[in-house]
Amino acid sequence: MxxxxxxxxxxxxxxxxxxxxxxxxxxxxxxxxxxxxxxxxxxxxxxxxxxxxxxxxxxxxxxxxxxxxxxxxxxxxxxxxxxxxxxxxxxxxxxxxxxxxxxxxxxxxxxxxxTVDGRWEPSPVPATMLPKIRDRLATLIAGDIALPFGLSQRTVRGPLAANLATARLYWVDEEFTQLTRNAAQALPRMGFVPGDLPAAHGFVAWALPVDDRRRCVAASWSSHGDAVQLVGYRSVGDGLAPSPLQQLRAQVGWLIPAFAVTLRPGQPVTATHPAAALVTTWRLIRQRLAETTPAKIDRSIRKSYQRAKRPEPEVQLVRIRGTHTTSAPTRHPGTGTVGERDYRWWVTPHWRNQPHGPGRSLRDWIVVRPHLRGPQNKPIKATTTVRVLGTLPPRPGATAPAPAEGS
Structure with missing residues (x-):
């Protein structure tokens, strides 16, 4: 007692x-x-x-x-x-x-x-297999195994499975995933903006888990008018013997839902929101901090698509946009010596009064996009990432607010 x-x-x-x-x-x-x-x-x-x-x-x-x-x-x-x-x-x-x-x-x-209560170690999915993993997940959602978070309702799971089957695929590399993790953990309160979406329907997988509590390694979204349905996924199967693992892949696949939420325009999202990492990924892409290139797809998966007369799958590899390889030197007080900074940092979007025209005699305000500064082999300072998630400040002298950066 x-x-x-x-x-x-x-x-x-x-x-x-x-x-x-x-x-x-x-x-x-x-x-x-x-x-x-x-x-x-x-x-x-x-x-x-x-x-x-x-x-x-x-x-x-x-x-x-x-x-x-x-x-x-x-x-x-x-x-x-x-x-x-x-x-x-x-x-x-x-x-x-x-x-x-x-x-x-x-x-x-x-x-x-x-159930989402199992103690599965997170196992991020490879980019080469993303179309197959996505298709198996769509089959699971369209099937008859009961799903958590209200996803078993036919009015929910049918459209979700259909949109997932045609969703644009993204795979985020390790460095960009770490950037996302750091930024999401300190995400300031911001309203959801539908314009942040890189596609109406999408599926993204990260190279590392982005949520320590839910251990999410992937997420999907589908648009329904102004509302957007988001589902996070965790991996299953790690540690199983070959035979039960093969059966699990056939019956369930690689991923199961970890959360499901719906966002509407202006709805606040903070660091504690289940979809903080996904919203951060959208915003970083929208702020043009990322570049996307086609990822290589497993040959057997491409052949399978050809046999099914489906368009060849495309996976966009998301990574940090090219960076400056030099930085402003750090001056050490009292010594007169300079040294290389031990981190990279994001330069926030801002306006510059740029000279142009004959003899560069004219001037006009231009937008300087967010970009990285600092030695390429150094880590990115997390606090500077959070600062670039905001909107572009008003143009100097403008009578109306400037549009959000990336819009």
Missing amino acids: WKDADHPPVPVAADALDATYVCDFCTDAKILYIYTTAQRVLVQVDTGHGTVVRDYGTRWAACAECATLVESRDLHGLLDRILTHGMAFAAEVTAHLSTMLQQVLATLRPGRAL
Whole structure:
């Protein structure tokens, strides 16, 4: 009881807890599915001083390997797996487990749902396979496995799968991903602007996880009038043996939803918003801090598209736009010496009164786009990235606000 301790309990928000969920059969932390039974699973236990009834409820989490045994109603295989992964159980405990499993398998409701509670290590997807991974994800969303975050509604999953199947593909390299991570963690409050979208429907994968909490490695968006639906994805499959991994790829694929939100014009987005990394990626691209080039696609995937008479898939590789290789020197006070700076920084967008015309005698205001300064082999200072996410300041002497940079 807490009264015997030195302080009363301190409430903690449920979403702030880093709980570990495990398979209800073998206790593996890499759970993937949730099953439900038509009735509560009740097992009577003889305590030696009478009997008690244990209530195991109706909800059952399963890892990928246990799920295969559950789907085939393999009682003996499931019991063997539990005994292999657990301690040396006494005979009466094994009998208790067998009774419990019989009830579970006999009363299972049809279907299963994906869960986001599994402890999967993030495994970013390669650019060469992005079309195949996207197509498999579209098939999952269009299928009959129940999805989290309200995505199972037919009015949602049908259009989402259709838009994903034709979405423009982007793959963000490691340096640009790190830039995005740093900027998203310090993202100032800004309103969503539909003009930030690089395409009406898109799918982006990052070279590194961009969200430590949700471990997102990819995201998609689809436009519906002024509203934009965003879905983040985490990877699954890391650490599985070859056979169950192959089955997972066939049944689910490489990615499962990690969050789903809808944005409307002007809706505020901050560093704590689930889509902060995606919105930051859009804004960095819009601010022309990135350049895109075609990425090489796996040959087998290109052949598969040809056989299906589909247009050859295109993946845009997103990386930081070319940088200056020199920088203003750093002067060390009192020594008169100069040295190279140990970081790169973004120069914010600004206006310049540029000379032009005959003998450069005329002047006009021009926009200087954001660009990097500093030694090319040095890291980018995160605070300078945040500053360039804003809009272009008003033109000097202008009577009306200047348009946002990149618009």
